Amino acid sequence: MSEWGWLLAPVMASALMSVLLIPLGYRVLSRNMVFADLAVAQWAALGTLASLTLLPGTAILGLNLTSLGFALIAIALISLVMALTERYREALIGMLYVLGASLATLLVSGDPHGAQQLAQTLNGDLLWVGSAQLLPAGLLAVICLIWLRLPGPQQSWLFLPLFALAVTAAVDLAGIYVVFATLIVTPLLICHIAGRSLPTAMLACFGGHLGGLWLSADYDLPAGPAVVVSIVAVAMMLVSFSRLYSGLTRT
Numbered sequence: 001m002s003e004w005g006w007l008l009a010p011v012m013a014s015a016l017m018s019v020l021l022i023p024l025g026y027r028v029l030s031r032n033m034v035f036a037d038l039a040v041a042q043w044a045a046l047g048t049l050a051s052l053t054l055l056p057g058t059a060i061l062g063l064n065l066t067s068l069g070f071a072l073i074a075i076a077l078i079s080l081v082m083a084l085t086e087r088y089r090e091a092l093i094g095m096l097y098v099l100g101a102s103l104a105t106l107l108v109s110g111d112p113h114g115a116q117q118l119a120q121t122l123n124g125d126l127l128w129v130g131s132a133q134l135l136p137a138g139l140l141a142v143i144c145l146i147w148l149r150l151p152g153p154q155q156s157w158l159f160l161p162l163f164a165l166a167v168t169a170a171v172d173l174a175g176i177y178v179v180f181a182t183l184i185v186t187p188l189l190i191c192h193i194a195g196r197s198l199p200t201a202m203l204a205c206f207g208g209h210l211g212g213l214w215l216s217a218d219y220d221l222p223a224g225p226a227v228v229v230s231i232v233a234v235a236m237m238l239v240s241f242s243r244l245y246s247g248l249t250r251t
Contacts, residue, residue, distance in 0.1 A: 007127075007213060007217060009129050009130060009131050009133075009134065010126050010127055010128075010129050010213050010223075011209075011210065011213065012131075012134055013126060013129045013133070013134055013137065013173045013174070014126070014206055014209030014210065014213065014227075015206055015209075016134065016137040016138055016141045017137065017170050017173065017174065017178075017179075017182050017205075017209070018182065018202045018203075018205040018206040018209065019141040019144065019145065019202055020137060020140050020141040020144050020166050020169075020170065021166060021170060021179065021182045021183045021205075022182070022183075022186060022187055022198055022201050022202045022205055023144055023147075023148055023198055024037075024144065024159075024162070024163050024166055024183060025037070025182070025183035025184050025186070025187040025188075026187040026191055026192075026198060026201070027155075027159060028163075028183060028184070028187075029184065029187055029188055029191075029192055032089070032090070033078070033082070033089065033090070033093060034090065034184060035090055035093040035094045035096075035097055036078050036093050036163075037163075037167060037179065037180060037183045037184065038094075038097045038176070038180055039074050039078065039093050039094075039096045039097040039100060040071050040074045040075060040078070040163065040164060040167045040168075041167050041170075041171050041176045041179045041180065042074075042097050042100035042101050042104070042176060043070045043071055043073060043074035043096075043100045044067045044068070044070055044071040044074075044164075044167055044168045044171045044172075045067070045100075045104060045121035045122075045171055045175075045176060046070050046100050046103055046104045046107070047066040047067035047068070047069055047070030047071065048066065048067045048121065048171075048172075049104050049107050049108055049117060049118075049121065050066060050070070050107060051066040051067075052117060053107050053108055053111060054107075064136075064168070064172065067168050067171070067172065068164065068165065068168045071164040071165075071167060071168045072164050074096060074100065074164075075160050075161070075163065075164045077096055078093055078096065078160070079160060081093060081096075104118060104121070105118065120175070121171070121175060121176060122175055122176050122177055122224070123175045123177060123222055123223070123224030123225060124171070124173065124174040124175020124176075124177070124178055124223065124224045125174075125175070125223065125224075126173060126174040126175070126178060126209075126213070126223045126224065126227060127213060127216050127217060127223040128223075129173055129174075133172060133173055136169045136172075137169045137170065137173060140162070140165055140166050140169055143162065144162065144166065147159075147162055148198075167179060167183075170182070174223075174224065174227070175224045177224050177225065177228050178224050178227050178228060178231075181208075181227070181228040181231045181232065182205055182209075182231065185205075185228075185231050185232055185235055186201045186202075186204055186205040186208070186231060186235050187201055189235040189236065189238070189239050190204050190235055190238060190239065193239060194238065194239045194242045194243070195242075196238075196242065200238075204234050204235055204238050205231060205234075205235075207234045208227065208230045208231030208232070208233070208234040208235065209227055209230070209231065210230075211227075211230035211233070211234060212226040212227030212228070212229065212230035212231065213226075213227065215230065
């Protein structure tokens with residue numbers, strides 16, 4: 001294997017996350033529920049921390065199921081908020097995120113490794129993703145591509161369950177920060193602001209992931225923050241070039 005061959009799994013994970021999360025993030029922005037992805041990601045991480053703290057020695061499957069269970073609780077609460085009120089949705093969903101983060105902090109406060117576990121849920125460990133972790137994200141990416149071709153009513157009905165599964169799998173791969181950046185930053189800048197297509201946003205997001213992984217591997221930087229900064233930089237550059245090109249074509 002070449003010198004960079006060990007990066008194949010992280011690169012594959014980044015590609016799958018770009019395909020899986022960009023369409024869902026576009027829908028999140030269209031529905032004006034930006035805090036929802038943070039809340040669901042935080043509660044998925046809370047489920048993992050609950051398993052590690054309360055049920056030490058839990059197998060990987062048990063961790064994933066607990067994480068999904070907590071994510072589904074968050075989805076149920078978000079659905080309730082969406083059904084009951086229009087004026088304060090973002091504030092209430094933000095409150096749900098803060099509650100999940102506070103519960104996570106309290107849960108690990110007595111653990112000597114608690115700070116490390118909290119940092120892991122936020123920053124993730126994308127650089128050291130294993131090939132076995134790619135299967136759930138791969139299956140969900142295929143499902144997401146099928147979901148995009150469904151009629152509108154079926155898309156709406158399946159959105160929240162698919163969102164819970166996708167965020168749970170992505171948090172396991174990369175942590176909350178990278179999940180938020182992948183879900184929101186590129187769809188916001190590339191699709192909603194620059195008016196470009198979902199495939200363009202996916203490619204831009206993947207490029208940001210690759211840049212962050214390279215920075216992390218080459219300069220020994222934390223993978224999560226490096227990927228987030230790179231995603232923002234690539235998206236901003238593409239928006240700038242897009243506006244410059246549009247200005248030149250109009251003159």
